[in-house]
Amino acid sequence: MDLGLSGRVALVTGSWRGTGAGTARVLASEGATVLVHGFETGACAETIDSIRSNGGIAHEVVGDIRTDDGTRQLRAAVDSVSNRVDIVVNNYGVAEGSDWPLSDAESWHSSYDTNVVSAIRVTNEFVDGMRSNGWGRIVFVSTVGATRPGERIPEYYAAKGALPSIAVSLAKHLANTGITVNCVSPGMIATPEVVELFTRRAERKGIASDWASVEKFALETGAANPSGHISTPEDVGRFIAFVVSEPAWHLNGAHLRFDGGAADAVT
Numbered sequence: 172m173d174l175g176l177s178g179r180v181a182l183v184t185g186s187w188r189g190t191g192a193g194t195a196r197v198l199a200s201e202g203a204t205v206l207v208h209g210f211e212t213g214a215c216a217e218t219i220d221s222i223r224s225n226g227g228i229a230h231e232v233v234g235d236i237r238t239d240d241g242t243r244q245l246r247a248a249v250d251s252v253s254n255r256v257d258i259v260v261n262n263y264g265v266a267e268g269s270d271w272p273l274s275d276a277e278s279w280h281s282s283y284d285t286n287v288v289s290a291i292r293v294t295n296e297f298v299d300g301m302r303s304n305g306w307g308r309i310v311f312v313s314t315v316g317a318t319r320p321g322e323r324i325p326e327y328y329a330a331k332g333a334l335p336s337i338a339v340s341l342a343k344h345l346a347n348t349g350i351t352v353n354c355v356s357p358g359m360i361a362t363p364e365v366v367e368l369f370t371r372r373a374e375r376k377g378i379a380s381d382w383a384s385v386e387k388f389a390l391e392t393g394a395a396n397p398s399g400h401i402s403t404p405e406d407v408g409r410f411i412a413f414v415v416s417e418p419a420w421h422l423n424g425a426h427l428r429f430d431g432g433a434a435d436a437v438t
Contacts, residue, residue, distance in 0.1 A: 175417025193404020358430030
């Protein structure tokens with residue numbers, strides 16, 4: 172199926188590593204020009220090299236989207252390499268927080284600003300251009316914890332839990348503009364950091380360090396889902412690529428869980 176992404180310009184926040192990098196690589200493989208975002212110059216080199224080595228088009232754009240000034244810096248960087256942005260994937264987020272006894276107003280505000288307000292800053296910066304062009308795609312990346320939060324880092328789960336609501340509200344606001352807004356909530360993702368973490372834990376238990384063994388261990392110790400596997404960053408990227416595609420034009424205001432069934436929820 173042709174996703175209709177050839178020639179589109181996609182900005183993926185936090186795409187210098189992890190899930191964002193996987194999403195950037197997939198979008199580039201589908202023909203989109205990808206703006207790879209990082210907080211420091213040079214941070215995106217590895218992701219960009221991997222895209223270009225496979226024939227894709229990618230540019231580094233830098234800005235600390237946790238601040239208004241940094242978001243303006245990002246906008247200037249984008250304008251220096253592209254005259255438009257068709258797709259915004261608000262991937263950047265940090266699983267930060269503490270626990271209920273230690274959390275305070277500062278930790279709650281910090282997590283909300285990082286995981287929610289940063290995405291709003293970026294969206295507001297580029298949505299008018301999409302509106303003018305009559306076509307656009309906005310995705311907020313949340314987490315399985317938006318539906319099934321844990322006891323620890325409640326600040327993070329509450330912040331991520333706001334994103335599905337934001338997607339519905341913004342979709343209504345942008346009715347009849349040609350712009351769709353959706354929220355994607357992955358489960359556990361086999362980023363290099365997650366793979367390393369569970370590999371170390373498995374080794375301490377005397378379990379083999381090959382991924383099949385480590386994945387089984389991770390699923391048995393807290394990440395169970397009916398699919399029996401943990402998705403990769405590229406798996407998430409392929410799902411997002413469909414969400415922002417031309418064939419998905421009627422998908423709008425949706426909260427889409429990509430968690431192998433881990434959320435264990437009907438709606």
